[in-house]
Amino acid sequence: MEVRILGSSGSVSGPTNPTSGYLVRSTNEAPVLVDCGPGVLSQLQQVTDPAGTHVLFSHLHADHCLDFPSLLVWRRFHPISPSTMKHDLIGPEDTPNHLGRLSSDEPDTVESFEDTFTFRAWRERQPEDIADLRVTPFHAVHPIQAYSLRMEERSTGTVVAYSGDSDWTEDLIECARDADLFLCEATWCDSSEGKAPGMHMSGREAGRAARLAGAKALVLIHIPPWGDPEAALDAARSEFEGPVSLGLAGDTWRL
Template sequence: MKNVSVKFLGSGDAFGSGGRFQMCIFVDSEEISFLLDCGASSLIAMKRFGVSPSDVEAILITHLHGDHFGGIPFFILDSQLISRRTKPLIIAGPPGIEDRIHRAMEVLFPGLSQVKQRFRIEVTELPEGVPTKLGELLVTPELVTHASGAPAYALRVQLAGKTIVYSGDTEWTDRLVKVADGADLFICEAYFYDKRIKFHLDYQT
């Protein structure tokens, strides 16, 4: 993909299976750099693999489970106190994401959500099926099948003349065919090789 690189910082599950970091994909281009999901271990993974939080301009979240969005409070804390970020940070995800982030921050670091940030945080709740412009990104969420207390999305992301689609967590749904149509890269979860469980895909499917 010309001018766009994709690095898997984490591809693990909520249980740390295989010692892998939780879900976090770093997409880097000349126009914008962003994360697809930000699981609880993502800040550690970023530092392990040499990705600076200051280089991340946006975080796109597929659904509101901790292994996919739980790293955001740590990312914000690092940005405020260590990386000393000054440029805005875009965070986007399903309806309810702003409240969930606020509550997670208060549980993990009481008072952090009330501290005046040295940088602006722009939180966008993505409506299903509606293309949304986020900086240099055009993001279209497609509803998938995964119980998370809020809508779960596959994300179709257009940037630099390319299209990346990421399934997030889901069991099989024909919506995946729709959202992935014509993509330059389709990233699809596979929780097991051949064992089928509810709300997830397996490799053979």
């Protein structure tokens, strides 16, 4: 399995790092794009054909989905290589309505994307198979319907966990159980003390989740441009003795 960060900035894009987007590849299978925030499509074009990807959404906040209308344009209207088949799209149950409104030409109308994607809604802890990849959604604590995703390559047993956006929850420990790679948000950097509840985590909480889950490696993501990544790393390392790194656009793991 290969995992590449296309963007990992929290809430808004940074000067060199788009918002959330992660590309997961399994051998000889179509790649899977996990979230598609502003700036992600430009990065996607550099590494694969945007017309040939499946898409997963952890949730539908703008920094995780706003490049989707542009992805539709590419798939439908590219003059040389538009999409020639439907791919899977899996997300929260309101995905067709939410993204259909973003893509529509008229106010208060919803554009269907059934011509180019086959949609399925997440059901908590119910696995979804995309070729060799088995993806299990876990409840995340966020102001809207949101999920953390456990992605297992069935042929090898390799596991990548992705927190999405979430406040602390025991469900995240199950999502990341024994993961080979754990991509975990650390928006609040060193500490969640005094921060808005029900929104995000700190590096300390990310480290604690990795330790309790028995993850093999932790990558901190979703730190906004105004955050302190070094403080997030120090806080995570105070809780987790395994390898901890900061995930940025272009970072790639082959597992």
